[in-house]
Amino acid sequence: MSEIKVLGEYIILTDRKYMETDEWVKLEGDIAIIGISDYAQKKLKDIVGVEFKEPGTKVKKGDLIAEVESIKSRGEIYAPFDGEIIEVNTQLEDEPDIINSDPYGEGWLVKMKPDNPADYEKLLSPEEYAKTIEEREKS
Amino acid sequence: MVLKKSPLHEVHVELKASFEEFAGWYMPITYTSGIREHLAVREKAGVFDVSHMGRIKISGGDDALVFLQKLVPKELSKIGPGSMSGPTAFLNENAGFKDDVMLYNSGSEWYIVCNAVNREKILDWLNKWKTEWGANVGIEDITFDIVMMALQGPSSSELMEKIGLSKALELKMMQFHRNLESSYGKVFLVSRSGWTGEDGFEIWASPEVGAKIFKALVEYGATPAGLAARDTLRLEMGFVLYGHDIDENTTPVEARYWVWTPGKTGYIGYEALREVLRKGVDRIRVGVKMKKKVKAIPRGGDLVTVEGEVIGKISSGNYSPTMKRGIGMAYVDSKHALIGLEIEANIRGRGYPGKLVDFPILKK
Numbered sequence: 442m443s444e445i446k447v448l449g450e451y452i453i454l455t456d457r458k459y460m461e462t463d464e465w466v467k468l469e470g471d472i473a474i475i476g477i478s479d480y481a482q483k484k485l486k487d488i489v490g491v492e493f494k495e496p497g498t499k500v501k502k503g504d505l506i507a508e509v510e511s512i513k514s515r516g517e518i519y520a521p522f523d524g525e526i527i528e529v530n531t532q533l534e535d536e537p538d539i540i541n542s543d544p545y546g547e548g549w550l551v552k553m554k555p556d557n558p559a560d561y562e563k564l565l566s567p568e569e570y571a572k573t574i575e576e577r578e579k580s
Numbered sequence: 581m582v583l584k585k586s587p588l589h590e591v592h593v594e595l596k597a598s599f600e601e602f603a604g605w606y607m608p609i610t611y612t613s614g615i616r617e618h619l620a621v622r623e624k625a626g627v628f629d630v631s632h633m634g635r636i637k638i639s640g641g642d643d644a645l646v647f648l649q650k651l652v653p654k655e656l657s658k659i660g661p662g663s664m665s666g667p668t669a670f671l672n673e674n675a676g677f678k679d680d681v682m683l684y685n686s687g688s689e690w691y692i693v694c695n696a697v698n699r700e701k702i703l704d705w706l707n708k709w710k711t712e713w714g715a716n717v718g719i720e721d722i723t724f725d726i727v728m729m730a731l732q733g734p735s736s737s738e739l740m741e742k743i744g745l746s747k748a749l750e751l752k753m754m755q756f757h758r759n760l761e762s763s764y765g766k767v768f769l770v771s772r773s774g775w776t777g778e779d780g781f782e783i784w785a786s787p788e789v790g791a792k793i794f795k796a797l798v799e800y801g802a803t804p805a806g807l808a809a810r811d812t813l814r815l816e817m818g819f820v821l822y823g824h825d826i827d828e829n830t831t832p833v834e835a836r837y838w839v840w841t842p843g844k845t846g847y848i849g850y851e852a853l854r855e856v857l858r859k860g861v862d863r864i865r866v867g868v869k870m871k872k873k874v875k876a877i878p879r880g881g882d883l884v885t886v887e888g889e890v891i892g893k894i895s896s897g898n899y900s901p902t903m904k905r906g907i908g909m910a911y912v913d914s915k916h917a918l919i920g921l922e923i924e925a926n927i928r929g930r931g932y933p934g935k936l937v938d939f940p941i942l943k944k
Contacts, residue, residue: 486598486609486610486613486614486808487610487613487614487615487808487899489615489877489899490874490875490876490877490899490906491875492875492876508876508928510875510876510877510899510906511899512614512615512808512812512898512899512901513609513614513808515877515879515928534875537875538615541613
């Protein structure tokens, strides 16, 4: 799997898309898997708790779908598009630190069925997301 | 604002620390993981750079004692050379905290350790009263000349021996030695003290000697620990953090912070403190322990409720790596300050169950 390394530190996988708010979104068939980026987990550091919206919940783009608590702060995870939550990663309720060790794999948070799968194309490309991180780190 | 850096900054860079702003300083927040660093201190030993703490020397022999006696509510005459005052405070005229501080009697002079965030305010405060009273004392900020490290945890003593400071092992809590010779050069001061609830030592030294000692302690097995772990460690013990749990509008009485000696009179804030003691308080600082299954973590500003009624507010909160759950401290109105009372912490608009507990929150 190919990846981009931003500022020698933050890994961005090129097989998925991203949001300004540091979520990654991967489309598998008509299901979108959502998690947080390596950049986000490195900023949050020790993640100690995760909470989800119930599966079955209909959400609008930008709605809160999950929250993660770390020693440092709280992170909010937003819906990348309109759709329905179909599954949440309950394993993280007991082992939230998986997000730190494997943010792009086992540390996925929520699976959603988008109302309109074409919305996926509107998300940030890996290159665009890399640029937003660089800009944030500059300031 | 240009952030101040510790003289040990390069050591932390080598150890791959991640840094963040704290009280105007760019300090290590973690090296690997705040939780791992926290547990290392509870189980073995961790070493912190706490050079951001303000350190002020008050010289003038007996005049220094007289001067400080008028500024702090703790009786200092019984604190002999080589002893520390334990936590005390500079109070304002309303008995609110200017700062909580530690005083060190070093014979002909005293040392003050104050919070980084208050260093300049305290220097101004000391100079103001020196002028007002015409006190014959010297006030010198030595914060930038000398580094301060805290070695904390049950195996601290063994590590002190390894760096040639076995003489420090004879110290009891709140005692210190000056000018000990370590394997890496002379150290300015070594005390048996800390802010974690564990046995440990605080070492003051020149930046050169300090850097060698910090690196040596890490090589001998101390886990380098950052301010994230320092915060969760102090929280488990119920130790207050200035600006969060106490401030100029908080009295030591409501904070249940025993920084004064009953019977002592004639210091700044005395009249007001006496009045508070006579009248009692409207709010009280207590611990909060969340139910184990709760994944949300209480943070400063979150409201505390009982039966939907707001009874108080969290002043600081976080995850307890030792107890593996959210904990915090809160000011609750005194009618509801009932240890054991089941409450809800209102986190992001939702109530989560917990209860009020006494300090330390972590019972060892």
